[in-house]
Amino acid sequence: MDGFIQELRLIVGHSHVLTDAGDMAPYLVDWRGRYKGTARAVVLPATTQELADVVCQCAAMDVPMVPQGGNTGLCGGATPVCDGRAVVLSLRRLDRIRAIDADNNTVTVEAGCTLMAVQQAAAAAGRLFPLSLASEGSCTIGGNLSTNAGGVQVLRYGNMRELVLGLEVVLPDGRIWDGLRGLRKDNTGYDLKQLFVGAEGTLGMITAAVLKLFPATRSRSTAWIMVPDPQSAVGLLGLMRDTCGDRVTAFELVGRSALDLVLTHIPGMRAPLPSGAEWSVLLELSDSSDVSLDDRLAKALALAVERGLAIDGVIAGSLAQVHALWALRENISEAQRIEGFSIKHDVSVPVSRIPMFLERARAALQAAWPDVRIVAFGHIGDGNLHYNLSKPEAAGNQEFISLTPEANRIVHDLVAGLGGSISAEHGLGQLKRDLLPRYKSPVEIDMMRAIKQAFDPSGLMNPGKVLAVKEKKA
Numbered sequence: 001m002d003g004f005i006q007e008l009r010l011i012v013g014h015s016h017v018l019t020d021a022g023d024m025a026p027y028l029v030d031w032r033g034r035y036k037g038t039a040r041a042v043v044l045p046a047t048t049q050e051l052a053d054v055v056c057q058c059a060a061m062d063v064p065m066v067p068q069g070g071n072t073g074l075c076g077g078a079t080p081v082c083d084g085r086a087v088v089l090s091l092r093r094l095d096r097i098r099a100i101d102a103d104n105n106t107v108t109v110e111a112g113c114t115l116m117a118v119q120q121a122a123a124a125a126g127r128l129f130p131l132s133l134a135s136e137g138s139c140t141i142g143g144n145l146s147t148n149a150g151g152v153q154v155l156r157y158g159n160m161r162e163l164v165l166g167l168e169v170v171l172p173d174g175r176i177w178d179g180l181r182g183l184r185k186d187n188t189g190y191d192l193k194q195l196f197v198g199a200e201g202t203l204g205m206i207t208a209a210v211l212k213l214f215p216a217t218r219s220r221s222t223a224w225i226m227v228p229d230p231q232s233a234v235g236l237l238g239l240m241r242d243t244c245g246d247r248v249t250a251f252e253l254v255g256r257s258a259l260d261l262v263l264t265h266i267p268g269m270r271a272p273l274p275s276g277a278e279w280s281v282l283l284e285l286s287d288s289s290d291v292s293l294d295d296r297l298a299k300a301l302a303l304a305v306e307r308g309l310a311i312d313g314v315i316a317g318s319l320a321q322v323h324a325l326w327a328l329r330e331n332i333s334e335a336q337r338i339e340g341f342s343i344k345h346d347v348s349v350p351v352s353r354i355p356m357f358l359e360r361a362r363a364a365l366q367a368a369w370p371d372v373r374i375v376a377f378g379h380i381g382d383g384n385l386h387y388n389l390s391k392p393e394a395a396g397n398q399e400f401i402s403l404t405p406e407a408n409r410i411v412h413d414l415v416a417g418l419g420g421s422i423s424a425e426h427g428l429g430q431l432k433r434d435l436l437p438r439y440k441s442p443v444e445i446d447m448m449r450a451i452k453q454a455f456d457p458s459g460l461m462n463p464g465k466v467l468a469v470k471e472k473k474a
Helices: 002-012 021-027 048-060 115-124 141-146 230-247 256-265 294-306 319-330 332-339 351-368 394-401 404-417 433-439 442-455
Strands: 041-043 065-068 087-090 097-101 106-110 164-170 176-179 205-212 219-227 248-255 279-287 312-315 346-348 373-379 384-390
Touching: 002 041, 002 048, 021 041, 021 087, 048 087, 048 164, 048 176, 048 205, 065 141, 097 115, 106 115, 115 141, 141 205, 219 230, 219 294, 219 319, 230 248, 230 279, 230 294, 230 351, 248 256, 248 319, 256 279, 256 332, 256 373, 279 294, 279 319, 294 312, 319 332, 332 373, 332 384, 346 404, 351 373, 351 384, 351 404, 384 394, 384 404, 404 433, 433 442
Parallel strands: 041 087, 065 087
Antiparallel strands: 097 106, 106 205, 164 176, 164 205, 219 279, 219 312, 248 279, 248 373, 346 384, 373 384
């Protein structure tokens, strides 16, 4: 393959084709360290045309391609498999803000832009890009789109499907589709862009996007609230939406075990209230006008306490306190990573059924493993829970991790029985690929395979992700 590597270097430059094992290493392991793959090379194109030329070369040589953004995913979707055949295509150098149209409330950005860079560009134009994730300093827009990222403000603004208007995509044969339209109404047949959102790079590589912007946030009120139980949290959500309307921007449920991990492993963290309940809610109101929201929030909380939906709460009195409260929520994943491996679940159920899921899942898991540690937290406002399992002791946890299929079956069967999904916002990647046939009908799987075949008949685009690779007939 020396000639092939040389062709890639002619396209992107010698220094942007990595073949040394040490140079490639950071691109071949996922953020959690769970998946490690091998590759022929890591290629870093700087333009859409360079990427298209690289894809043409790979397609001609029958070389699989693995697109990668910030490499912050949790399901192994951006990590190559271990056969050593693939080329990793890192899009980090495609990092330009191409245009901001304040009158149209849109921003056009390249796939390698970090989420934070897009947020900052929007703010500089007096606008808001509302997607908000703990990894926003390193995750990229291409990855956000490819996994249909959600985050903490889906309740008000929706996930990436709702935030994108147009895409530019390099197809598996190297052709470029320019669908960068800033239109909110375009009824000319199939909405092709939505095929690539959430496809995890298995149909093509997103290189740029037109994203929606919103009026900038000018007032905010943030509170940490202890609640008696998850049913009370659901009731509190309803009360807040009744009294505060669409100003309810975020509504996060945090279990005590999740909070304890942050307080244990993340320096400088402090409990927001002196005594801890089993469940807490992190709530935020926001508005695009200069209005005081603290009084409105305080009155709503007083009503919640009166109705037994809340035990106690604290409203942030400064921006520093707002950041401190959010740090407790945003560092949960990092604290878990420091603690060690866990069996992770990113599930969704209808909001009304969250308490039922939590109760039934705990009972079933404790019946199987009485000492299981359940770390539950997530975006209760849109029904998305991160439900992670481990054992407190390292030795016992290693054995427990080997029982992942059994634990998955308990959790995912309960989710499916409640009309939910086994993947709410993290995608499928390698982690959940083989679970899909149990939770999607044969008709759905057939339709997904038909779409894959139409776009990528040679199966070169991110193989081994989302759908299991079918063996080619001799």
